[in-house]
Amino acid sequence: MLTIDKLTKRFGDKTAVDAANILVEKPSMIGIIGRSGAGKSTLLRMVNCLSDASEGTITFEGEEITGLRGAARRNWQSRCAMIFQQFNLVPRMDVVSNVLHGTLNKRSTFATMFNLYPQSDIHRAIEILDRLGIAEQAPKRAEALSGGQQQRVAIARALMQDPKIILADEPIASLDPMNAQVVMQALRRIHEEDGRMVIANLHTLDTARRYCDRVIGMRDGRIVFDGTPEQLTTGVARDIYGAGADFSEAATSTEIETLDRAEVREVKAYA
Amino acid sequence: MADISLSGAPQNVDGIQASYMAQVQRRRLYGGLTLLIFVVLMVSGFNVADDRNAGGFWDGLHQIGDYPADVLSEAWEKRADLPALIAKYFPALVETINIAAVSTLIGAIGGLFLSLLGTRGLAKWPRLIPLFRRISDIMRAVPEIVIALVLIFVLGGGPVPAMIAIAIHTAGALAKMFSEVSENTDLKAVEGLASTGATWSQRMLLGVLPQVAPNYVSYTLLRFEINIRASAILGFVGAGGLGYELRNSMAWGPGRFDEAAAIFILLFGTIVFFDQVSSRYRNRLTEGQGQ
Numbered sequence: 001m002l003t004i005d006k007l008t009k010r011f012g013d014k015t016a017v018d019a020a021n022i023l024v025e026k027p028s029m030i031g032i033i034g035r036s037g038a039g040k041s042t043l044l045r046m047v048n049c050l051s052d053a054s055e056g057t058i059t060f061e062g063e064e065i066t067g068l069r070g071a072a073r074r075n076w077q078s079r080c081a082m083i084f085q086q087f088n089l090v091p092r093m094d095v096v097s098n099v100l101h102g103t104l105n106k107r108s109t110f111a112t113m114f115n116l117y118p119q120s121d122i123h124r125a126i127e128i129l130d131r132l133g134i135a136e137q138a139p140k141r142a143e144a145l146s147g148g149q150q151q152r153v154a155i156a157r158a159l160m161q162d163p164k165i166i167l168a169d170e171p172i173a174s175l176d177p178m179n180a181q182v183v184m185q186a187l188r189r190i191h192e193e194d195g196r197m198v199i200a201n202l203h204t205l206d207t208a209r210r211y212c213d214r215v216i217g218m219r220d221g222r223i224v225f226d227g228t229p230e231q232l233t234t235g236v237a238r239d240i241y242g243a244g245a246d247f248s249e250a251a252t253s254t255e256i257e258t259l260d261r262a263e264v265r266e267v268k269a270y271a
Numbered sequence: 272m273a274d275i276s277l278s279g280a281p282q283n284v285d286g287i288q289a290s291y292m293a294q295v296q297r298r299r300l301y302g303g304l305t306l307l308i309f310v311v312l313m314v315s316g317f318n319v320a321d322d323r324n325a326g327g328f329w330d331g332l333h334q335i336g337d338y339p340a341d342v343l344s345e346a347w348e349k350r351a352d353l354p355a356l357i358a359k360y361f362p363a364l365v366e367t368i369n370i371a372a373v374s375t376l377i378g379a380i381g382g383l384f385l386s387l388l389g390t391r392g393l394a395k396w397p398r399l400i401p402l403f404r405r406i407s408d409i410m411r412a413v414p415e416i417v418i419a420l421v422l423i424f425v426l427g428g429g430p431v432p433a434m435i436a437i438a439i440h441t442a443g444a445l446a447k448m449f450s451e452v453s454e455n456t457d458l459k460a461v462e463g464l465a466s467t468g469a470t471w472s473q474r475m476l477l478g479v480l481p482q483v484a485p486n487y488v489s490y491t492l493l494r495f496e497i498n499i500r501a502s503a504i505l506g507f508v509g510a511g512g513l514g515y516e517l518r519n520s521m522a523w524g525p526g527r528f529d530e531a532a533a534i535f536i537l538l539f540g541t542i543v544f545f546d547q548v549s550s551r552y553r554n555r556l557t558e559g560q561g562q
Contacts, residue, residue, distance in 0.1 A: 096291055114302055115295070122295065123288050130284045138287050139294060 001025060002165065002197065007056035007066075009042050016042040018221035019056065027164075027197040029188060031208035034218035035241055040201040043218070044167045047199070048082045049073050060164070078105035081158030085170035087150040091143035095134070095153050098142050099125040102160025121160075128156045132186055148179025155186055166190065168200035172207065184211050205237055206253050346532030356533035360516055364537050366430060367512035370505075371498040374434045378441025378498075379491045382407070385442060386449035387475055392458055395471045403446075410443025419505050433510030437498050445494055452486045453479060485556040492549035499545055503538055513538055 004022040008015065017039040024030065032040045045051045047058055049068060058065040060080075068076050081102070089098045100117050102125075107117070129135045132152045137145055142153060151171060158166050168187060172180035188211050191198045202208045208215050209229040217225030217232075217240035225236055238247050321328045346353065388394050389403035415436045422432035461478040469477070480487075506514020513534055520530035 114306075115299060117295075119292065122292060126284060126288045126291060130287075135284055135287050138291050 001027065001061060003057075003059040004043075004047070005057045005059070007043070007046060007058060008054050009039070009046060009051070010054045015221050017046070020218075020221075020223050022216065022223070022226070024197065027191070027195050028213045029191045029198045029200070029211060030214045030216060031200050031202045031212035032216045032218060033202055033205060033208050033237075033240060036203075038218040039221040040218055041169050044082070044169050044199065044201060047165070048080055048167055049077055050082070074105055078161050079163050080165045080167065081161045081163040083151070083154050083158055083166065083168040083171050085173045087147070087154045089142040089150055089153055089157070092141060094139055094141055095129065095145070096122065096125050096138045098153050099129060099156045099160050102157045105161075125156070125160055128159050129153075131159075132156055133182075146179070147175050148182055151175060151179070151183050152186060155183070155190070159190065163196065165197045165199065168198065170201050170203055173203050180207070187211070204253060205232070208232075342528045342532055342535075345528035349529040352529055353533055353536070356530055357537055360513065360530075360534055360537055363511075363513045363516050363534075364541060367502050367506065367514065368499060368541065370430050370434050370437065370502040370510070370512055371495060374437035374441055374502070375491060375495045375498050377434075377438040378494070379445055379487075381438070381442030382445030382449055383487070385410075385446035386453055387479070389446065390450045390453045393453055393456075393461070393475065393479060404450075407443045407446035407450075410439050411447060412443070413440070415440045415501050415505060416508060419510055420508055423509055428509040428511065430511045433502055433505040433512070436505065436510075437501050440501075441494055441498060445490060448490045449483070449487055452483045452490075456482050489553040489556045492553050496542070496545055496549055499542060 002022070002024040004020055007017060007020045009017040020039075020043060032043065034040050042051065046053050047065070049065065053066050056066070060076075065076055090101070097115075100121060103117070103121055104112065111117075126135055126138055129138055132155060134145075134149050134152050134156075137149060137153075142150060145153065155166075166187070171187065172183050175183060184207060187198050187200065190196055200212070202212075209232065212229060215225065215227065215229055215232050216223060217236070219240055219242060225232065225240055234247075238244070241247065317328075385403055385407045388396070389400050389407060391397070391400060394400050394403075418439055419433050419436035422435055426432050456479055460482070461474050464474045464478045502510070502512055503514040503517070506512040506516070507518045509515065517531060517534045517538070520527045520534065
């Protein structure tokens with residue numbers, strides 16, 4: 001389905017992503033983990049064509065993505081939705097308008113200028129918001145919402161695009177544990193119910209373990225691990241993060257339940 | 272808007288959809304009305320202006336290319352003379368650039384003091400902030416050409432009145448731009464210097480200027496570009512330089528259009544040149560600081 005072949009991105013003499021190979025056969029939920037600066041975001045941005053690859057190719061269902069330009073490129077972007085860490089909504093516009101931005105690729109600038117979205121689209125936008133449990137917020141301005149609600153609006157915008165792939169760049173990194181759970185469950189539900197492929201950069205190991213079918217580990221631009229969550233042992237995780245023996249998964253956890261586990265209490269006792 | 276949705280409290284999706292659609296309809300109505308008013312104002316405003324016009328816009332429209340065509344055809348006939356004419360008018364160009372450079376320098380220094388004295392948090396005499404702001408308002412509100420005409424009347428024609436006129440306008444305009452930059456400066460360094468017993472000018476020199484220098488220089492370069500154009504135009508009212516020569520050759524009509532063409536080439540080339548140079552430096556100053 002999605003083939004990433006020797007994908008490389010250089011910024012000057014720095015290599016952000018170094019010959020990454022990923023093959024995805026069927027829609028699945030994939031988590032990418034690694035230290036900040038490991039090239040996770042750059043990888044996702046290249047898949048969405050927000051930035052160009054230096055070398056290598058991305059192929060989706062037989063179509064090469066990396067060479068696309070102009071309208072074809074924007075069309076691909078409309079089929080491959082992206083969710084950002086800082087939500088990247090238009091803060092001063094209402095929630096439904098933000099969701100309707102998911103259809104911009106099909107609309108002319110003129111229609112956008114005069115807010116001429118078809119009624120069916122408006123109804124669908126509100127249904128999507130309802131599915132994510134925030135339909136009551138529909139007429140409010142996006143900036144008036146809490147972080148978790150804003151991220152769900154961003155997911156609604158992504159769903160409005162009716163994409164084959166949803167890319168999520170650190171979707172929960174600026175959320176508290178409760179909201180993080182709601183957002184991750186929403187992404188998981190979208191994957192299971194709609195059969196869409198979800199690729200998420202995650203900054204905590206246990207999130208990747210809990211929600212993903214497949215975990216990819218990156219270090220210094222290279223893919224150093226690619227397997228199921230079960231294969232991701234503590235030793236492998238230490239390799240990915242380049243951490244010493246004092247590294248404990250629970251210490252970085254954002255799950256509330258972790259607090260009850262014995263190992264965390266030990267960590268706390270040290271502190 | 273939030274109030275409407277809360278008071279209505281539509282809990283089911285249908286209700287939310289209906290109330291949002293009503294909101295959209297209302298917004299579209301307002302948008303359509305605004306557009307209508309805009310179009311009506313545009314058309315009526317244009318018609319009023321056209322009625323008052325001596326010639327009439329539509330009657331004159333087809334003649335718009337006549338003058339440039341005359342100049343170009345005559346210049347093409349005498350193209351052999353052009354290099355010599357360009358050489359002849361080069362000193363006038365130097366004079367024009369000179370006026371622009373001196374007035375930009377003086378204006379930037381004046382603007383620097385006006386802006387520091389007129390910015391909240393930095394001013395030496397906080398009570399006088401409104402005074403310095405009004406001074407810079409007035410300096411930039413009066414067009415250069417008005418100041419120049421008055422000064423030419425008093426001092427006689429030549430580059431000095433033009434220089435003073437442009438410098439006054441530049442000081443006012445740059446004071447405004449500079450103070451917008453310095454309003455956003457981080458005051459921690461200034462406070463740190465104040466805690467060591469530094470004077471106001473020491474605090475400004477060491478605490479503020481290093482922070483704002485790239486933006487200040489960038490605005491000054493932009494102003495230099497504008498001033499080259501301004502000093503060429505002031506030549507038209509007798510302030511010397513390239514504009515003065517251009518007015519003469521244009522006013523005397525056919526027969527000297529080759530000179531007008533030569534001056535146009537010089538002026539255009541100079542403006543493009545300084546545009547390019549200064550925009551390159553401005554980009555380097557504002558963005559590419561990572562050397």
